[in-house]
Amino acid sequence: MTIPDTQAASPCALTRRRLLVSAAALGATATIGGMPGRARAAGPQEILSGSHWGAFHARVEDGRFVSLRPWEKDPRPSPTLAGVQDIVYNPARIRYPMVRRAWLEQGPGAAPETRGTGDFVRVSWDKALDLVAGEIRRMQAEHGPWALFGGSYGWRSSGRVGNPQTMLKRLLNLSGGYVESSSNYSKAALEGIMPYVVGSVEAEGQQTAYGTVTENTELLVFWACSPLGNNHISAAIPDHQVWGWFDELAKRGKKAIFIDPVRTDACKKLNAEWIAPRPHTDVAMMIGIAHTLLSENLHDSKFLKDCTRGFDRFADYLTGKSDGIAKSVEWAEAICGIPAAVIRDLARRFAKNRTMLVGGWATQRQQHGEQAPWMLITLACMLGQIGLPGGGFVQRYHIDGGGAPMSLAPPLGNGMSAGKRVETKPWTEDRGTKVIPCARIVDMLLNPGGEYEHNGKRFKYPDVRFAYWVGGNPFHHHQDRNRQVAAWKKFETFIVQDFQWTASARMADIVLPATTTVERNDIERVGPSAGVAIMAMRKIIDPVFEARNDYDIFKDLAKRLGVEQPFTEGKSEMDWIRASYDAALAAAKPKNIPMPDFDSFWNGAGVVEFEVPAASKKWIKYAAFRQDPLLNPLPTPSGKIEIFSTAIERMKYEDCPPHPTWMEPVERLGRPGKYPLHVNSSHPELRLHSQLCGSAAVRKLYEVAGRSPCWINPADAASRGIKDGDTVRVFNDRGQCLAGAVVTEDIRPGVLRLQEGAWYDPLDPGKPDTLCKFGDPNVLTPDIGTSRLSQATSACTTMAEVEKFQGMPPEVTVFTAPARAG
Structure with a gap:
């Protein structure tokens, strides 16, 4: 793959409303296979498609995907793009349907301790599908829908139509019902608290546009936010606009502060000020800033009166009137480790300048995680700049081009829906809830019939015995891996449908090989939100080995379960793709947005670009609300931003009070405890969570000593005899x-960075406390909810120790298929 130099690459403005139908593009696509009745031409071909890491031209020779080059309209192609080709043929590819030997020979639930040992038997597709359909029927007949878990969760592959999670839910709904999951591991605490504060999730939809910040913001504050690290990827196909924005910020010498235990590439790019508080103490630091704003009369009383509710109650907390403890900068210093003078100076600078507070999501992935985003908004309210050009707050600049201006692109259809439940048995209250918070799956397995609280209500866990997982990797994203391994023994049957031997696939009873995106047709948007373009993701090669499209797998299962017609509605996969495009076309016509018909789009260049209106480039979030809160109220009980929530007050949750509050977590840096180092399990910069970890081409960009890297400060390394490049045990x-040591000044003393998404590679599968050989941080993280309000993950609440590994490190084996699965 050829990646152009970042500085030399010519950024594409993507502002013209036009259809790309050049003769060259037509020549490149005229011989593409995958459409009914079209033959492949002889000789090499280049085919345009897309992925979570960007759009690309794939080169095909003799039916084999041999290389790729980035789409010329991508201003900053991701170095991870090479992995899109590499994962198709790599040693971790699932080649055939497989069944765990004990399950096949002794029946469901047999010898669960052998899960993960790689003892699989190859079976035919007919046999595998008969087994899966039979288990679904058996579960429904013997136990009922509350025994089946289909809350399949994960980023899956790009593509609007080929969403295997929707297909699974549709199949289970049509065949009797199931237990599903709600929210996500990314921002569940944010989603839990924001409706009470601003009346919506808030971090979704269009954010204040990059251009508005560039022109008007005087001080940018990135709080636990890494825009360059995370914007390699998109839920759709990224257009990487954030790099152009950062180039402009740097060119203008924009003042910026990064508050983070790690000095990120974005911080370096802007030559910004770096402040590194103790992890998990951001709320205390924010409260100290708020105390100064109040005590020095730097707060905006008019904005607080006109646009917020409950500040007086919060002010009583700040001053200590409500609890006898003044939340001064000295109080904050003792918790966060940042000098009181620095905290006080931040408050004054925030108030003096047009300030944009940019929050990341890491601070809400910790115990009491609801408090950080709530407190960030409270700070912005006190500054009084919400709704002004370049001021206020935003909580989505770190992902999916959150500040990129919206184009005129009409919404693309989503393909099939999950459909309505057709339950085989009446679901009575004693059977438990139908929906659990996604981060509570292990609690559900370990406590069937147990009660828990969530968002003001009390629920009961169902007695789940069966799970079917597609498009995700639960043995990546869940916390406390050893607890999870123990809980997984509860399943009688666990099915994984994927294209590679992830840790989850190795823990399965039945494994079904699915295609990658390059082996099937699909359609997707390019860019965030509405997108700047719609792109055909045309099939590049035929499926390798015995892989099958998710749609074909579920269609055959639906046939076996007697629900094929309602599942497919008589449509082929290409029919669903056409319907998705036609939904956008129908929305475009009344607005006079030019789009070709589907056949012209698909058989032509395969890309339609859309204009970005000038007004979108100047978009300011909450501008209308600020201008007239009475005529443009927020969907909260008061119509205002709720600094104090009476709805939360009525819940009487001591772990989520009715206004932003500092609460001690179970463990953190700066508190007495058994382990001295905080583990920063940040998102990976060269993967998408665990996706592409299976790619050797991508791993070579970051591996240290053949393992996932572990950043450590020189002082911490020296005191433990650790040198750069050593294998260490965390x-x-x-x-x-195990991990590979990276000794660097770019991390705060007392903190380790061990990026999430490293594939779990147990030395002795199924045994408690076994060593992960590659560097999965979730063997270290606690499996506790943020609070009873959100029940979100607390993955960032983790303390540990590190030492140099003595002797010969064990071989990493997770990136090759199990011995009997080749």
């Missing part, structure tokens, strides 16, 4: 893993 009472 451990606590929950687990242990």
Whole structure:
């Protein structure tokens, strides 16, 4: 793959409303296979398609995907793009349908301790599908829908129509019902608290546009936010606009502060000020800033009166009137470790300048995670700049081009829906809830019939015995891996449908090989939100080995379960793709937005670009609300931003009070405890969570000593005899893993960075506290909810120790298929 130099690459403005139908493009696509009745031409071909890491031209020779080059309209192609080709043929590819030997020979639930050991038997597709359909029927007949879990979760592959999670839910709904999951691991605490504060999730939809910030913001504050690290990827196909924005910010010398335990590439790009508080103490630091704003009369009383509710109650907390403890900068310093003078100076600078507070999501992925985003908004309210050009707050600049201006692109259809439940048995209250918070799956397995609270209500866990997982990797994204391994023994049957042997696939009873995106047709948008373009994701090669499209797999299962017609509605996969495009076309016509018909689009260039209106480039979030809160109220009880929530007050949750509050977590840096180092399990910069971890071409860009990297400050390394490049063991009472040491000044003393998404590679599968050989941080993280309000993940609440590994490190084996699965 050829990646152009970042500085030399010519940024594409993507502002013209036009259809790309050049003769060259037509020549490149005229011989593409995958459409009914079209033959492949002889000789090499280049085919345009897209992925989570960007759009690309794939080169095909003799039916084999041999290389790729980035789409010429991508201003900053991701170095991870090479992995799109590499994962198709790599040693971790699932080649055939497989069944765990004990399950096949002894029946469901047999010898669960052998899960993960790689003892699989190859079976035919007919046999595998008969087994899966039979288990679904058996579960429904013997136990009922509350025994089946289909809350399949994960980023899956790009493509609007080929969403295997929707297909699974549709199949299970049509065949009797199931237990599903709600929200996500990314921002569940944010989603839990924001409706009470601003009346919506808030971090979705169009954010204040980059251009508005560039022109008007005087001080940018990135709080636990890494825009360059995370914007390699998109839920759709990224257009990487954020790099152009950062180039402009740097060119103008825009003042910026990064508050983070890690000095990120974005911080370096802007030559910004770096402040590194103790992890998990951001709320205390924000409260100290708020105390100064109040005590020095730097707050905007008019905005607080006109646009917020409950500040007086919060002010009583700040001053100590309500609890006897003044939340001064000295109080904050003792918790966060940042000098009181620095905190006080930040408050004054925030108030003096047009300030944009940019929050990331890491601070809400910790115990009491609801408090950080709530407190960030409270700070912005006190500054009084919400709704002004370049001022206020935003909580989505770190992902999917959140500040990119919206284009005129009409919404693309989503393909099939999950459909309505057709339950085989009446679901009575004693059977438990139909929906659990996604981060509570292990609690559900370990406590069937147990009660829990969530968002003001009390629920009961169902007695789940069966799970079917597609488009995700639960043995990546869940916390406390050893607890999860123990809980997984509860399943009688666990099915994984994927294209590679992830840790989850290795823990399965039945494994079904699915295609990658390059082996099937689909359609997707390019860019965030509405997108700047719609792109055909045309099939590049035929499926390898015995892989099958998710749609074909579920269609055959639906046939076996007697629900094929309602599942497919008589449509082929290409029919669903056409319907998705036609939905956008129908929305475009009344607005006079030019789009070709589907056949012209698909058989032509395969890309339609859309204009970005000038007004969108100047968009200011909450501008209308600020201008007239009475005529443009927020969907909260008061119509205003709720600094104090009476709805939350009525819940009486001591772990989520009715206004932003500092609460001590179970463990953190700066508190007495058994383990001295905080584990920063940040998002990976060269993967999408665990996606592409299976690619050797991408791993070579970041591996250290053949393992996932572990950043450590020189002082911490020296005191432990650790040198750059050493293999180290990171451990606590929950687990242990190996990693490769990166000794760097770019991380705060007392903190380790061990990026999430590293594939779990247990030395002795199924055994408690076994060593992960590659560097999965979730062997260390606690499996506790943020609070009873959100029940979100607390993955960032983790303390551990590190030491140099002595002796010969064990071989990493997770990136090759199990011995009997080749």
